[in-house]
Amino acid sequence: MRTSTLAGLMALAASSTTAQFVNTTAPFALLVLSQNETYNGTTISPCHEGAAIEGLCIGTKLGSPPPAFVQTYTQNYSASATVDPTIGVVGYLIFDLPVSGLNESSPMSFAYNPSSNVAVPLFEPSESGQEVAFHEDQLFIPSFTNDQVTPPTFEENVFDRWYICNTNVGYNYITVAWALGDAAPQNPSCVKASIRRVFV
Ligand SMILES: *[C@@H]1O[C@H](CO)[C@@H](O)[C@H](O)[C@H]1NC(C)=O
Ligand SMILES: *[C@@H]1O[C@H](CO)[C@@H](O)[C@H](O)[C@H]1NC(C)=O
Ligand SMILES: *[C@@H]1O[C@H](CO)[C@@H](O)[C@H](O)[C@H]1NC(C)=O
Ligand SMILES: *[C@@H]1O[C@H](CO)[C@@H](O)[C@H](O)[C@H]1NC(C)=O
Ligand SMILES: *[C@@H]1O[C@H](CO)[C@@H](O)[C@H](O)[C@H]1NC(C)=O
Numbered sequence: 679m680r681t682s683t684l685a686g687l688m689a690l691a692a693s694s695t696t697a698q699f700v701n702t703t704a705p706f707a708l709l710v711l712s713q714n715e716t717y718n719g720t721t722i723s724p725c726h727e728g729a730a731i732e733g734l735c736i737g738t739k740l741g742s743p744p745p746a747f748v749q750t751y752t753q754n755y756s757a758s759a760t761v762d763p764t765i766g767v768v769g770y771l772i773f774d775l776p777v778s779g780l781n782e783s784s785p786m787s788f789a790y791n792p793s794s795n796v797a798v799p800l801f802e803p804s805e806s807g808q809e810v811a812f813h814e815d816q817l818f819i820p821s822f823t824n825d826q827v828t829p830p831t832f833e834e835n836v837f838d839r840w841y842i843c844n845t846n847v848g849y850n851y852i853t854v855a856w857a858l859g860d861a862a863p864q865n866p867s868c869v870k871a872s873i874r875r876v877f878v
């Protein structure tokens with residue numbers, strides 16, 4: 679039992695250190711879908727939260743006529759990726775931060791506040807970030823552990839716990855946010871949303 683747990687851990691460590699997301703998708707815009715008409719159909723636009731740190735702010739609506747400029751993103755995924763039927767394609771959500779004529783690959787990761795159940799996604803130059811999954815062009819967060827049973831079990835799943843909220847991880851903005859766990863976000867401004875990609 680102990681040996682198999684150790685072997686499992688070592689296999690997991692080996693797979694996570696070799697999980698490099700070096701292939702890149704074509705660029706796509708990110709769109710908010712929501713029952714709330716204020717946010718439904720708006721694009722997601724990077725906004726300054728700190729030095730080389732961008733939030734995922736609400737941009738213009740992708741209506742007609744379409745806006746002159748729509749920010750695009752890519753997903754980096756594993757060169758050996760096979761499409762998992764439950765999870766879709768796992769990888770990083772990337773914003774190319776322009777820095778003096780070059781791009782700094784900035785994967786999305788979450789900023790956590792221990793006193794809140796609302797995490798805020800940020801783009802920041804790094805070699806690693808939060809694993810995300812696109813399944814039929816909808817953005818999910820993959821999960822591999824279910825801790826709602828005792829003892830926790832290995833369970834592949836994807837979650838859509840995206841919201842649009844007034845957040846402050848540097849500035850007050852209307853941004854994409856993520857509810858930790860399956861409770862409603864404690865931030866009263868949060869409105870449920872989903873995130874879709876649209877290839878441009
Ligand atoms: C994403 O992929 C591109 C192209 O392979 C690479 O230049 C970049 O460093 C990658 N970014 C991350 C965060 O892995
Ligand atoms: C949201 O926008 C989409 C098209 O962008 C539309 O199909 C859908 O009906 C809208 N939903 C609501 C609740 O307005
Ligand atoms: C939509 O969201 C806006 C901004 O949070 C809010 O003022 C408005 O009341 C919401 N509309 C509905 C129908 O919930
Ligand atoms: C990753 O990119 C390489 C080089 O372009 C290509 O041969 C390979 O098929 C790609 N892998 C996937 C899973 O798309
Ligand atoms: C930087 O990324 C943008 C897309 O976000 C692309 O159009 C541009 O060519 C890239 N610039 C360089 C120098 O790679």
